[in-house]
Amino acid sequence: MPELPEVESLRRLLAASLVGRRIVAAQVAERRLRRPLAENLAHQLTAATIQGVRRRAKYLLLDLSGERILMVHLGMSGSLTHRGHEFDDSYFNPAHDHVRMKLDDGTALVYNDPRRFGLMKLGRAAEIESSTELRLLGPEPLSEHFHPAYLAARARGRKTAIKNLLMDQRVVAGVGNIYASELLFLAGVRPQRRAGRVTRAEFERIVAATARVLSEAIGEGGTTFRSYRDSRGQPGRFMRRLQVYGREGEPCYRCHNKVVSRLVGQRSSFYCATCQR
DNA sequence: AAACATTCCTGCACGC
DNA sequence: TGCGTGCAGGAATGTT
Numbered sequence: 001m002p003e004l005p006e007v008e009s010l011r012r013l014l015a016a017s018l019v020g021r022r023i024v025a026a027q028v029a030e031r032r033l034r035r036p037l038a039e040n041l042a043h044q045l046t047a048a049t050i051q052g053v054r055r056r057a058k059y060l061l062l063d064l065s066g067e068r069i070l071m072v073h074l075g076m077s078g079s080l081t082h083r084g085h086e087f088d089d090s091y092f093n094p095a096h097d098h099v100r101m102k103l104d105d106g107t108a109l110v111y112n113d114p115r116r117f118g119l120m121k122l123g124r125a126a127e128i129e130s131s132t133e134l135r136l137l138g139p140e141p142l143s144e145h146f147h148p149a150y151l152a153a154r155a156r157g158r159k160t161a162i163k164n165l166l167m168d169q170r171v172v173a174g175v176g177n178i179y180a181s182e183l184l185f186l187a188g189v190r191p192q193r194r195a196g197r198v199t200r201a202e203f204e205r206i207v208a209a210t211a212r213v214l215s216e217a218i219g220e221g222g223t224t225f226r227s228y229r230d231s232r233g234q235p236g237r238f239m240r241r242l243q244v245y246g247r248e249g250e251p252c253y254r255c256h257n258k259v260v261s262r263l264v265g266q267r268s269s270f271y272c273a274t275c276q277r
Numbered sequence: 278a279a280a281c282a283t284t285c286c287t288g289c290a291c292g293c
Numbered sequence: 294t295g296c297g298t299g300c301a302g303g304a305a306t307g308t309t
Binding site: 002003006034058073074075076077115117118119167169176177178179223224225226227228267268 | 280281282283284285
């Protein structure tokens with residue numbers, strides 16, 4: 001579910017509400033996530049102070065006291081919620097509250113993940129920073145390192161579809177299925193175009209469209225297509241701004257022809273065959 | 278009830 | 294042949 005804009009929106013909320021808080025108790029109800037949680041995770045979390053909340057790609061990084069980091073990935077259906085007064089828990093099924101951290105102000109930080117495709121790992125800061133999960137990631141799409149010449153170089157000679165390339169976290173980190181469709185619509189490029197055949201002018205439009213879509217989505221608190229909720233239990237607001245994702249058969253906002261849906265690399269992809277070449 | 282916002286692994290094809 | 298790389302397909306799972 002969560003792509004870069006959702007995780008970044010979450011990061012901003014959590015940074016405002018968690019920094020300085022101390023974890024006074026932790027409980028692990030279910031260890032079977034994508035990989036089993038460490039047996040001593042609850043113990044390791046207890047008494048830690050949260051000193052910062054950062055993001056890399058779709059990973060959330062909680063800086064803890066003792067030069068440690070709690071790395072969290074939400075997979076398809078995960079959420080990290082800060083529950084206290086004003087928290088809307090109407091969406092959540094407590095059966096999937098896998099990790100619960102009680103904080104020193106009486107609130108709780110809860111990891112909930114129905115499908116359990118997510119990841120949670122605590123370690124020494126240096127080890128997490130150089131872990132296999134983070135080490136191979138490509139540049140952040142909103143950084144200066146993601147530019148047309150870079151993308152063109154990574155695409156050279158590649159036969160895979162441009163949409164697959166953009167969703168390859170080693171090429172650029174944080175773009176997922178929803179925003180890949182959206183940015184390619186803005187760039188006027190069909191998702192199934194072979195990456196090696198995309199022109200320089202198109203790479204320039206793709207890079208610009210990536211920054212625009214992700215920035216706007218962050219500004220709207222991310223997209224809730226199905227189940228994403230932020231740390232307060234609230235959905236994102238970018239859904240109403242989606243141009244093509246989930247709009248199969250509906251009119252393109254630009255030319256009024258029907259938006260089509262095709263499988264590209266096993267993932268549903270939406271585009272306008274008139275506006276995108 | 279088919280589809281799903283993600284990642285990881287396997288196996289095959291290809292090229293040097 | 295042997296090895297590395299690219300690519301497609303599938304699996305993990307619960308919900309709607």
